[in-house]
Amino acid sequence: MNSAVADIKILSEVQKRGHEQVTVFYYPQVGLKAIVAIHNTVLGPALGGCRMRIYTDETQALDDCLRLSEGMTYKSSIAGLDLGGGKSCILTDPGMKEGRRELFRQFAECLNHLDGRYITAEDMGTSVEDVMVMREITKFAAGFAREKGGSGDPSPWTARGVFNSMQAATERKFGSKDLRGRRVALEGVGHVGMYLLKMLKEAGAKVVVCDVNKAALEKAQAEFGAEIVPTTEIHGVDCDIYSPCAVGQTVNPDTIKRLKCAVICGGANNQLLGPSMYDAVLAKNILYCPDFVINAGGVISVGGEYAPGGWNETWVSGKVKNIYNTLHRILDESEKRNKFPEVVAIELAKERIKETAEKKRSR
Numbered sequence: 373m374n375s376a377v378a379d380i381k382i383l384s385e386v387q388k389r390g391h392e393q394v395t396v397f398y399y400p401q402v403g404l405k406a407i408v409a410i411h412n413t414v415l416g417p418a419l420g421g422c423r424m425r426i427y428t429d430e431t432q433a434l435d436d437c438l439r440l441s442e443g444m445t446y447k448s449s450i451a452g453l454d455l456g457g458g459k460s461c462i463l464t465d466p467g468m469k470e471g472r473r474e475l476f477r478q479f480a481e482c483l484n485h486l487d488g489r490y491i492t493a494e495d496m497g498t499s500v501e502d503v504m505v506m507r508e509i510t511k512f513a514a515g516f517a518r519e520k521g522g523s524g525d526p527s528p529w530t531a532r533g534v535f536n537s538m539q540a541a542t543e544r545k546f547g548s549k550d551l552r553g554r555r556v557a558l559e560g561v562g563h564v565g566m567y568l569l570k571m572l573k574e575a576g577a578k579v580v581v582c583d584v585n586k587a588a589l590e591k592a593q594a595e596f597g598a599e600i601v602p603t604t605e606i607h608g609v610d611c612d613i614y615s616p617c618a619v620g621q622t623v624n625p626d627t628i629k630r631l632k633c634a635v636i637c638g639g640a641n642n643q644l645l646g647p648s649m650y651d652a653v654l655a656k657n658i659l660y661c662p663d664f665v666i667n668a669g670g671v672i673s674v675g676g677e678y679a680p681g682g683w684n685e686t687w688v689s690g691k692v693k694n695i696y697n698t699l700h701r702i703l704d705e706s707e708k709r710n711k712f713p714e715v716v717a718i719e720l721a722k723e724r725i726k727e728t729a730e731k732k733r734s735r
């Protein structure tokens with residue numbers, strides 16, 4: 373261990389966050405250095421993507437893995453899935469080409485050692501092709517092509533869940549879930565953002581978009597008539613809904629001053645800089661829709677591969693539709709408990725796990 377890792381007290385960290393298991397795999401023959409964090413398996417096997425990136429040091433990788441796996445527990449729980457939370461991080465250049473296949477075959481062997489306690493999927497730096505390589509060795513890799521019996525691209529489902537959430541949020545703010553004429557500032561028109569833009573335009577909303585990718589902007593404008601603003605101006609757009617669909621932490625002390633929206637509702641993970649933003653959001657009377665609740669469409673679709681009878685559209689679509697009801701329930705409870713929506717969402721997710729654990733114990 374180097375000194376950076378020695379600084380992080382793994383057992384104390386795991387105890388604080390409630391992880392069940394953290395495993396490190398090291399196979400220098402194929403350049404594999406990986407951490408698998410299993411946060412909770414009370415509801416079912418821990419599902420979460422495999423992130424591949426160069427980390428500044430091992431502490432950063434461990435922190436990423438612990439934090440993200442904990443988040444997956446709450447996301448799956450609140451989405452009503454019989455799945456737990458996990459995540460894996462491979463500490464390698466995500467652009468590597470040579471030896472990539474061997475690396476993922478080895479990682480798949482590692483997953484077999486975990487015997488289904490953790491199921492991996494595509495994430496930042498990994499692809500459906502990597503998942504397909506792992507499937508040659510293990511059944512504990514999800515999110516592969518529809519034509520091969522998998523769940524396919526999760527993005528349309530994520531976008532649908534966010535769209536349903538926008539309807540619930542506008543219903544609460546303006547008394548109607550009709551999005552016609554509503555102005556939406558959409559940050560990022562990638563996989564999720566572009567599907568969301570299409571749904572919003574079909575619903576009659578006026579959408580202002582930004583992106584760092586010129587081709588994406590051209591498509592948004594040409595195909596959906598989106599208005600374009602520079603990335604530096606999106607937070608100051610006078611709108612009903614600000615929808616972050618690019619990167620995390622875009623709601624921070626700098627942007628909150630400029631936001632002119634009634635609702636924050638988007639697909640990105642970790643939209644708030646942290647709990648320090650709760651008061652600032654409330655002070656502006658903005659309704660915040662907890663990101664891990666409303667962007668669960670993707671995990672619902674991927675998790676659908678493990679549903680009884682395998683992936684099927686009706687099952688997935690029913691659960692994604694239900695995000696609308698879940699958000700209403702969270703916002704009701706938020707008022708009752710006088711707590712920020714994100715806090716309540718985590719409480720409800722934990723309550724479901726606790727009840728299930730108690731039921732299992734009393735059997």
Ligand SMILES: NC(=O)c1ccc[n+]([C@@H]2O[C@H](COP(=O)([O-])OP(=O)(O)OC[C@H]3O[C@@H](n4cnc5c(N)ncnc54)[C@H](O)[C@@H]3O)[C@@H](O)[C@H]2O)c1
Nearest residue numbers: 526527530560561562563564583584585618639640641670
């Ligand atoms: N794909 C899914 O199903 C899914 C599920 C849950 C959460 N998410 C989260 O939603 C977000 C978007 O996911 P995606 O799959 O659409 O990713 P993506 O990479 O396809 O799209 C992201 C888009 O944001 C743009 N972008 C990057 N930096 C930007 C910036 N500073 N300002 C404006 N635009 C910027 C990129 O050019 C790209 O077009 C991510 O935070 C992701 O973690 C995605």
